[in-house]
Amino acid sequence: MTRVGMTVDGEPYEHEVEPRLLLVHYLRDVLEKTGTNIGCDTSNCGACTVHLDGRSAKSCTVLAVQADGSQVDTVEGLAEPSSDADETDGWHPLQKAFHTEHGLQCGYCTPGMIMAAKDLLEENPDPDETEVREGLEGNLCRCTGYVNIVKAVRTAAAELREGASS
Amino acid sequence: MTAVDTPPSANVGTTKLRKEDAHLVTGRTQWTDNLQLTGMLHVAVVRSPMAHARVTKVDVSGALEQPGVVAAFSGADLADHWAGGLPCAWPVTEDMQSPTHLPIATDEVRHVGDVVAVVVANSRYGAADATEFVDVEYEPLPAVVDMEAALADGSPLADTQLDTNRSFTWQKIDGDVDAAFDSAPHVVERRFINQRLIPTAIEPRAVVCAPPREHREYTMWSATQVPHILRLMLALTCGVPEHELRVIAPDVGGGFGSKLNVYAEEAICLVLAKRLGKPIKWTESRSEGYQATIHGRDQIQDVSLAFNEDHTIRGMKVELHADMGAYLQLVTPGIPILGAFMYNSIYKMDALSFTCHGVLTNKTPTDAYRGAGRPEATYAIERLMDEAANELGVEPFELRERNWIKHEEFPYTTIAGIEYDSGNYEAATAKAKELFDYDGLRAEQQRRRDDGDPVQLGIGISTFTEMCGLAPSRVLGSLSYGAGGWEHASVRMLPSGKVEVITGTSPHGQGHVTSWSQIAADALGIPFEDIEVRHGDTAVAHKGMDTYGSRSLVVGGYAVQVACDKVVAKAKRVAAHLLEAAEDDVEFDAGTFQVKGSPDANTTMQDVALAIFAAHDYPEDMEPSLDSDATVDPENFSYPHGTHLCATEVDTETGAVTIRSYVAVDDVGTVINPQIVEGQVHGGLAQGIAQALFEEAVYDAEGQLKTGSLLDYYVPGAPDLPHFTTDRTETPATTNPLGVKGVGEAGTIASTPAVINAVVDALRPMGVNDVLMPASPQNVWNAIQAASSASTTAASAADGGAA
Known part of the structure; x- marks a missing residue:
């Protein structure tokens, strides 16, 4: 056994x-942070994508010990706490x-x-359709046919750009 | 029944953002594999590496010595728990041959991935490690892989307990087929291969089963589409009484038919929970799932059409070989049989013969995969119509229009004996052609042909219909289907004015919570936000037939509407009583009961719900409750249709195919939520296009699965697929009060032939008349080479004749 320490979604x-x-x-079974999913065993599907020290990584291809000392961010830490009813x-x-x-349909991916x-948006804040499609090449969705995922990413990009400029 | 005039409503027909999304986008999900229960043990499965073998020894003692291992069992150890084996609920013929399917094989394994032993340990990794220490000895048997060879005399057997590889031959003949073909001026005949596919829902299967502890019942969580069917079938096969088994489908990450089954691992987890008295968990790895979860398609289709001089169709012959795989899973044999009603598609003809040979092989079983029998049929007829147009020298749309059922001819009883209630093929086609710029693309195609462009443009057409919405029960019964096709819903009116809708459907991405809320909101006059929809737990939704076959809205949504109507009828009586008016004088609109002509004499649905809860003052001849339920059994299937057009660029030098544009105009009747419907079409298109261009499950001659993981089985990503242009025409169904038709599978059914027709159309000047699916660069290039060598041979033969 080896001792590992890391910050996950802001918590040590x-x-x-x-x-x-x-x-x-480690995320799912030890920390019980089950927001990150597993969809394959060959690093093809991308369901397990998290950020490791600020860059996206497939967490099924990283050992927990390799993440020792790192900052890990998952989908669970993405939302700001909201005081509003909405x-x-x-x-x-x-x-x-x-x-x-x-x-999203089933929501697993x-x-x-x-x-x-x-x-992708941190690298390229204003991607066109092709750039979004190529940027998400490593993530498989079986439900949506990707059209609405592309739309969602470009909509979010516009909002993020607006937020950055205001 | 005829379509009713639906009053203008606030919810139905508008896009409401999905209620389902909040927990999914924030990661607060409950997938089966998320569950961790006190004392839970993990199962790992030892699987056969051979396609066919006699099992001569299974020794689990080595595994038992491994750290953390609690138990290990061979098939013989647990055989008493499931004497009858896993169920097939669709015996299509009386003499159908069905291999006994034990959850853990004992003497013989019949496909790669067949279970031979299980190991139970206190950790996921520990169980997997210990499988290496289970000692299994196999004596290889010949593997049966090729369907046609399997039926030849002297073929080895896929199951040595049977004396044939023919599971069944099922035939349906309508009209005088011989007369149709004998004197026909034109006959077009083809063989098409509908390749084997792997469904690949992104959530792998997973099962957790807890033994009776506090609740005097077993609780099973499974990544399943069919909690109700699963409960009944496990009760019948594993010796646990139905009322002592609760099945929960928590968040389920897609299914597409692959989770419409009763699987070995579900039976194993139940029996292990019983045997060990501890919660048991199993989660498949993707590669394991590729062997252990059903595959789809895999048919050889010999089809022919006979035409009159005026190009009207006289009749059609269909002969199928359908690969069942090694076992008949829940509805395996019924899948190709559904095609019996679909090969004629939207076309009129006087005769249709359909023969299907179900063949046993040493491969993973096939079963329902998105479309299930109808994509195969639609592929064959739409490919064949293009081939016929080419041979007859007519425009492919012209040939289709000459033969399709005209809008004014509905309702129309087809040659297959089913009645299409509604349709408007002219309208969908006109809209699709306009959106696609059909004439413009044909002109460009001609220019590029004239210029000898190495990248040729192809235009593919698919004018499809399908039968879905699995109901009606009597028809299913006549096809020997093991269950009915009804659906159940109930509505609970809570005292605070909120509402719970309980549905027997079991969504796994389709958005039922949102759509059912829209239906109930309009029917009850209750705000959309005040409605919760509960599903997928046999203790909450006690009755249901679950989700598959594009049935949920047309049967389950219909049930919600009927249950709501019953609530309104009861509430109206109570309202009349409270308003001291005659019931006939009370009108209900948008949640308010009002006495005709007395605007001030009114009350709301919420007030009535509270009044009936208090029960201080209500009509003497009724119970103090508005709650209602409904079990509906539609009179007919649902027949969505549409026209899909695909433009492909095909590089004749490399065989590479690119989709340049794709237009889908679908008619799914009345639409509850346009955004959800569009999403269903998008996803369907992606899977149908994937069959056309990318996916194929490949076995070698020894029955080894060569496409055993996502590395080798190519599921398309975002860069592989185009933008889809989608639109609708709306011809309401006349067989349910909502006017709705199924939509879940339409895109998949329509798109495969549209794409392949486009690829073949691009290459037609080169003499190419078919391309094997998937139309990979290799398959396209091979088709070009074969056509070019055929024309060279023909040319040299002609030269030889001249010399």
Whole structure:
């Protein structure tokens, strides 16, 4: 067993873990942060995408021990706490846009899709349709046919740009 | 029944953002694999690496010595728990041959992935590790892989307990087929291959089962589409009485038919919970699921059409070989049979013969995958209509229009004997052609053909219909289906004016909570926000037939409407009593009961709900309750239709295909929530296009699955798919009061032939008349080479003749 410590969604954690424990299993099974999902065993689907020190990473291809000392951000930490009765007020623009543009159906790929899109928009704040599609290449969705995901990401991008300029 | 005039309403027909989304976009979900229960144990499954073998030894003792391992069992150890094996609920013929399907095989394994043992440990990793220490010895048997070879004399058997690989031959003949073909001026005949697919819902399957502890009942959480069917079937097969088993489908991450089943691992978790007295969890890995979760399609289709001189269709012959795989799962044999009603599609003809050979092989079982029998039929007829147009030298739309059922001919009883209630193929086609710029693209195509452009433009047409909304029960009974097609809903009027709608459907991405809220809001005059929809738990929604076959809205939504109507009828009596008016003098509109001609004499649905809760003053001849339920059994299936057009750019030098534009005009009747409907169409298109261009489950001659993970089985990502242009025409269904038709599978059914017709159309000048699916660069290039060598051979033969 090896001791690991990391910050996940702003909270510090420390545990003794097996060196082979995948980061995604550490998040889900040890920390019980089950907002991040597992959809495959070959790093193809991207359902497990989180941010590792600010960049998107598939948490099924990272060992928990490799994330020692890192900052991990998941979909669970994305929304700001909202004092308003309308909880969507605290949502990240991507969460809002996936909702308003119907960018999800079953929702299983959504946490990974949102985290991958967040990374994409940090790199490119104003992607065109092709750039969004290529930017999300590593994340599979079986429900939406991607059209509304593309719309959602571009809607969120516009809101984020507006927020940045105001 | 005829369509009723629906009053203008605030909710139905408008986009309401989904109630389902909040927990999904914030990660506060409850997928089955999220569950952690006190004392929970983890199961890992030992699977056969061979397609077909005799099992000569299973020794689990090595696994038992591994750290954290609590138990391990062979098939023989647990055989007494499931004497009858897993169920097939659709015995399509009386003499259907069905291999005994034990959740854990004992003497013989019949496909790669068949279960031979299970290991139970106190951790996920520990259980997986210990499977390596289960000692299994196999004596290889010949693998049956090719469907046609399997039916030849002397073929090895896929199951040595049977004396044939033919599970069944099912036939339906309507009209005089011989007469239709014998003197026909034109006959067009083709063989199409509908390849095997893997559904790949992004949430892998998972099961948790807790033994009776506080609740005197087993509780099973499963990533299933069918909690009600699962409960009944497990009770019948695993010796747990139905009333002592509660099944919950929590958040479920897509299904597409793959979670419409009763799986070995569900039976195993139930029996292990019983045997060990502890909560048990199993979660499949993706690669494991590719062996253990059903596949779809896999048919060889020999089809022919006979035409008159005027290009009207005389008749059609269909002969199918359908690969069942190694076992008949829940509805495996019924899937290709559904095609019997669909090969004629939207076309009029005097004769149709349909013969289906269900063949057992040593592969993962097939079963329902999005569309289930109708995509295969639609692919064949729409491909064949294009081939016929080419052979007859007519424009493909002209041939279709000459033969389709005209709008004024509805309702129309087809040659297959079912009645299409409504449709307007002319309107959908006109709209699609305009959105697509059909004439403009045809002109461009001609220019590029004339210029010898190495990248050719192809235009593909699919004018489809389908039968969905699985109901009506009597018809299903006549097809030997093991259950009815009704659906249940109940409405609970809470004293504070809020409402709970209970539905027997079990959504896993379709947005029932939102759409059912819209239906109930309008029917009851209660705000959309004040309605909760509960589902997917047999203790809450005690009765239901679940979600598949594009049935939920046309049957389940219909049930919600009827249950709400019953609430309104009761509330009206109470309102009349409270307002001291005759019931006939009370009108109900938008949640208010009002005495005719007395605007001040009124009360609301909420006030009536509170009054009946208090029960101080209500009519003597009724119970103090507005709560109502409804079980509806529609009189007919649902027949959505539409016209899809696809433009492809095909690089004749590399075989690469790119979709340039895709237009889908669907007619799904009245629409409850346009945004949700559009989303269903988008997703359907993606899966149908995936069959056309990307996906194929491949087995080698030894029955090994070569596409065993997402590395090898190509599920398209965002860059692989185009933008979709979608629109609708609205021809209300006349067979339910909402006027709605199914929408979940339409996009998948329509799109595959549209894409392949476009690919073939691009290559037609090169002599290409078919391209195998998926139309990968390799398959397209091969088709071009085959056509070019055929024309070279023909040319040299002609030269030889001249010399």
